[in-house]
């Protein structure tokens with residue numbers, strides 16, 4: 001897999017187009033019912049028209065999401081969530097994008113959600129400071145002095161060796 005979610009982009013884009021078509025079809029059906037002017041269908045007509053227009057807008061957002069997850073792979077997860085939600089809601093607003101829009105949006109969003117940029121910042125931890133420090137600069141506090149006479153370790157500030165009593 002490359003460092004750009006190409007498949008997720010293509011599927012979200014085409015899925016979005018089908019959702020746009022589905023929303024337009026629903027809006028068209030809504031206006032058609034309205035134009036028939038049959039008593040009692042007014043509410044259904046305006047509902048279908050409103051949902052269809054919302055579906056078209058959602059389809060456009062899915063297309064934009066496809067472009068965004070490609071141009072900014074680090075935002076692929078966020079757009080994956082958006083495309084996933086819109087794909088599911090498209091059943092209400094856009095006839096599921098004739099099912100194809102729903103299916104492509106679903107697969108595209110899952111690909112976007114599982115996408116891992118190969119050059120993700122922060123994937124590699126910075127090298128530890130202590131390992132790169134020169135060996136000569138040992139901390140001053142634990143100065144391990146040893147007696148020149150017997151080799152025993154002497155606490156800092158002592159004037160005589162606690163082991164053999166030699167002057168330091």
Ligand SMILES: [Zn+2]
Nearest residue numbers: 147150161164
């Ligand atoms: Zn000593």
